[in-house]
Amino acid sequence: MELWVKIPGEDMDWFAFLNSEGLHTQLIKGYVIGKFDYPESVEYNIADFPEDAEFYFVFWEYGGSATNTGVGVIVCDNRGEPFTPTEIYTTGHLANKIHAEFQEKCGHIIECTKHGQCWIFWVQADRIHDSISVSNKPVWHGNVKDLPNKYKHLQKAVNAAWKKANIYHCRKAVYIKEG
Secondary structure, three states: OEEEEEEEOOOHHHHHHHHHOOOEEEEEOOEEEEEOOOOOOEEEEOOOOOOOOEEEEEEEEEEEEOOOOEEEEEEEOOOOOEOOOOEEOOOOOOOOOEEEEEEEOEEEEEEEEOOOEEEEEEEEEEEEOOEEEEEEEEEEEEEHHHOOHHHHHHHHHHHHHHHHHOOEOOOOOOOOOOO
8 A cells, every 4th residue: 555645747856855855756637746754643743735635545356266375355445335446457467466556545355365354444544734644443352253243244254355365366347336
């Protein structure tokens, strides 16, 4: 996952400032965008982002299985519903690689192994005055079959991650919203 900022306009002062703060910055038609170097959990204190700056994560669905091992990683919203991808990968070497990319402000990351171990995380970025607080919170870990009632709203997403972890040389996304 990556954390990005998108600032409307092609302002070279913002471009230079974000570069000086260590962001990987690009000019895209009508915007200055910057990718943060993102450790597990952090607070970014960068003064005075413009009010119309947008912060979002780039998440990926990826994984699949081999003969004895496998992992599936999917992302979903707080209700367990799939996201609409910004990119679906259909060419190149896809076996057990990235199959879909999403740009969202927050979400659950669900990782399951072929043998049913599951980890659920909640990730979000909050703007607090002139800083960004990023949290990557572990929500639950255990066996897929033991998912507590408190997280039953995520059951479809957990099942999708487990399914992906068991698809031999998986080459496609399994938990996306068409749209």
